[in-house]
Amino acid sequence: MSSVIFDMIKETTNRNRKASMKTIMGIRMYSISEVAKILGKSVYTIRQYIYTQKLGAVQIGREYWIPEKEIFVFLKRNATKRNIQL
Numbered sequence: 001m002s003s004v005i006f007d008m009i010k011e012t013t014n015r016n017r018k019a020s021m022k023t024i025m026g027i028r029m030y031s032i033s034e035v036a037k038i039l040g041k042s043v044y045t046i047r048q049y050i051y052t053q054k055l056g057a058v059q060i061g062r063e064y065w066i067p068e069k070e071i072f073v074f075l076k077r078n079a080t081k082r083n084i085q086l
Helices: 002-015 032-039 043-051 068-078
Strands: 022-024 027-031 058-060 063-067
Touching: 027 032, 027 068, 032 043, 032 063, 032 068, 043 063, 063 068
Parallel strands: none
Antiparallel strands: 022 027, 027 063, 058 063
C-alpha cells in the first residue's frame, strides 16, 4: 500500500513542476500546498491539521514542512475501516 501512496505523491509532485519538495538529512519534506494537493484538501485544512496536531510538521523559519512519514501516519490513522489494509 505504501508504494501506491508513494506513486501518488510522486505523480502529484511531477505534475506540479513548481513543487518545492526538499530532502533534509535523507528525509523527504513536503510544503503545505503539496500535501494539500496530495490529500485533495485545501491549504487551510492542512494548516488546521498541523495546528491541531493531527498532522506532524516541522517549522523551518516561517514555513511548515511535512515529512513523508507523517503523511503515511496521517493516512493510516484516518483510513476508513472498509476492508482497507495499510
